[in-house]
Amino acid sequence: MHWYEKLNQYFPVEEMKSREHMETLLKERSEIYHKDEGPNHVLMYVELDNFVFIDYLFVSKNARGQGLGHKLMEKMKSKGKPIILEVEPVNYEDSDTEKRLRYYKREGFEHAESIGYERRSLATNEINKMEILYWAPHNESEEMIFAAMKKTYDLIHTYKDQHFYGESYQPVDEVLTFNEEPENKNILDNL
Numbered sequence: 001m002h003w004y005e006k007l008n009q010y011f012p013v014e015e016m017k018s019r020e021h022m023e024t025l026l027k028e029r030s031e032i033y034h035k036d037e038g039p040n041h042v043l044m045y046v047e048l049d050n051f052v053f054i055d056y057l058f059v060s061k062n063a064r065g066q067g068l069g070h071k072l073m074e075k076m077k078s079k080g081k082p083i084i085l086e087v088e089p090v091n092y093e094d095s096d097t098e099k100r101l102r103y104y105k106r107e108g109f110e111h112a113e114s115i116g117y118e119r120r121s122l123a124t125n126e127i128n129k130m131e132i133l134y135w136a137p138h139n140e141s142e143e144m145i146f147a148a149m150k151k152t153y154d155l156i157h158t159y160k161d162q163h164f165y166g167e168s169y170q171p172v173d174e175v176l177t178f179n180e181e182p183e184n185k186n187i188l189d190n191l
Contacts, residue, residue: 015130036072053148085104111133
């Protein structure tokens with residue numbers, strides 16, 4: 001199965017970039033947008049000078065529980081930079097969301113409680129709320145994580161969006177917010 005189909009079957013439609021968008025990023029932004037693929041995984045990530053953003057991480061069902069996700073994360077951590085990713089809030093009807101959060105908690109990720117992320121999906125036209133998780137090897141601040149998320153949104157998420165989707169995503173300042181007195185509770189606490 002093609003790597004895009006693996007991702008497309010696993011991730012909800014509102015979180016997926018189009019195949020054309022991702023292939024264009026791999027070609028036109030190849031200095032920062034990368035694919036690590038094996039028989040049982042697909043890892044799409046952005047690497048800049050001061051952080052790594054994991055766009056998609058897929059480990060096939062038959063390989064889960066065998067340490068593959070941990071090995072992939074160790075490979076990312078060995079870069080010595082903060083790692084940032086977006087996750088869905090826990091949906092108790094979808095056990096995968098809780099399993100994903102447990103995995104990231106085991107890997108030492110923290111919840112960026114100060115960062116709000118709500119974006120209208122161009123696929124469904126619904127507002128999607130996401131949570132930001134990060135691994136900070138040098139105790140990087142949530143302000144630094146917020147700046148990195150804004151950069152990722154502008155460089156990757158909205159890259160040629162008008163061309164690929166026929167319309168543009170909202171501007172970054174409407175999607176990402178920073179609140180020094182977070183209203184969000186830590187989604188990793190009760191796992």
